[in-house]
Amino acid sequence: MDEMEARLIRCFSSVFPDLAAEQIPTSSVESVPAWDSLAAVTLVAVLQEEFGLQINLIDLPELVSFAAVRNYVRKHKNPS
């Protein structure tokens, strides 16, 4: 696990406190009942804070799983 992934797990853990750490890397909208629209907005806000990103809420529908979020953050953190 790299440093970015560890920080992502911390973000997920803040927003979904009932999710066990080992479940986070495979989590998704389907597997986490608490992942509703408000949680999604909170997750985006937390990611913005943690990574200093400006996430456009129009991209919200893309961010439906831990893997998707990880890819999104990687892409926007290192846009080259």
Place this chain on the structure above:
Amino acid sequence: MNLIEALEFLKQAVPEDEHPLKVFLACGFTPLHLQTFFAAQLRKRLPRQRVEVKTGLFRDLAGSIERLPSSGCDVLAVVIEWQDLDPRLGIRSLGGWRTADLPDVVKSANQAAARLEQAVRRTSTFIPVCVCLPTLPLPPLFTTPTRQAGAYELQLRQLVASFAASISNESSIRVLNTQHLDELSPPHARFDVQLELMTGFPYKLPHASAIAELLAALTQNSEPKKGLITDLDDTLWAGIVGEVGTERISWDLDEHTHMHGLYQQFLCSLASAGVLIAVASKNDRALVEKAFERRDMILSKENVYPFEVHWSRKSESALRILKTWNIGPEAVVFIDDSPMEVAEVKAEFPEMECIVFPKNDYQAIWDLLKRVRDLFGKSIVSTEDSIRLKSIRGAAALRNAREVSGDSLDDFLQSADASIRFTFGKQAADSRAFELINKTNQFNLNGKRLSDAAWKTYLNDPATFLMTASYEDKFGPLGKIAVLLGRIQGKVLKIDSWVMSCRAFSRRIEHQSLKQLFQKFDAEEICFDYQATPRNGPLQEFFTGLLGAPPVTDLRFSRTAFSGRSPSLFHRVEEVVNG
């Protein structure tokens, strides 16, 4: 606090609590991160108490408050935004920004504000209410360029200011200071347009965090400090009086020492609000007396008591001042320009707030004034505040007179020309009675504190009564100094709470209070919800004297037993019934 910290805070386990603090957050928008920040800030302030934050219906601020039941909630926090006064003042409504619409926008905002005021006032009769006025920018719907304030915009701002001024007169309503919020959250960096349109939450995170922090502080106002001890040279005035003489010390614009004048004026303001001011100065007493005779001195010697002016250690002065005031070091602020003196006093009294006066630094003195105002800030200045210093001088005069006369206590009290006014009536707005219950330690039946909501619930119970006592003698008035809460059960009175200010000791007011209770309710027995606390020694001594043995829990005694043991009482007694 950022959002991750807030979420982490809320994840921490809290002890089970039978009486969690239930807070209702009323806002017209989706509370989202504001609710998270608010809950986290409350948890931070009350780490040992479970906190529950509930919210109302989206887009129905006034309705949410109106539907709030009279029980089940301890505090109401109201966050108003412009769209709560008229949806056209937000950006989610497309109701029209035509010039012709503006008079109607103002009119409907007036109606909405009136409805809100009514709802807030009603709620404040049973729980405290904290109100945050609109914080977001008005949308560009006015005809003037944005740099110019137009008539309709100014009318809207006036309406909000009038609403705030009107409700802030209620003792149970606290309005968040927008000037203070501006310092924490710059107005141009508050509004998140995209978030508002996509989620219904209008705040950028730092702004939500700032509002939550201030609202949480407002719901849990800390106990204000009671006394301030100040140095003189290079603090109350510029210059060292022993070196330059009384005519060369200064506090004015000409000498570039005006900040000392502001400090004096500020101390006068504190004194007028009931704060005790004392002087601790290593100086020649005669010189200091002469300095205080200068006609341009802003802080008069009548505002100061006592003066500790000699060459002993400052901590010794502080100790004597604390004894004279009869308050603890935790309630006192010490200000001196010498870091060494400040450190010496702090070492002796770690609980005391000890501050170095930043002479020659204008901005730092300005910041000091604001900091000290926060330490002493209170919602209401009561009658008792205005006579506090007088009554402390009176108490000292009484002690001195007794020492000089050598009379017995009976002879002395007989000549004191004392009168007590007992007031019966359950006035929830009696902020002095509520304050006494929640701050008195020494003469306190059980040390129990009451929340605003519990106080009002108690008084609303038809079986309960509230008795207060106000005292005056030839040495001056003490004001309202005792509070008794109890229940009537036939010929038996159950006393749930009994406190008396330490300023009122040694006058047999406590004996007269019990006598009054037996007479007023024709009671045969009084039962006390007594509990020993680490600080209620004076109350224990009183009961020990009356019972002939230390008090125990389930404490009670009969009218006959009281009559047989009560000492002679010389007060003139007056009874007043309110409501």
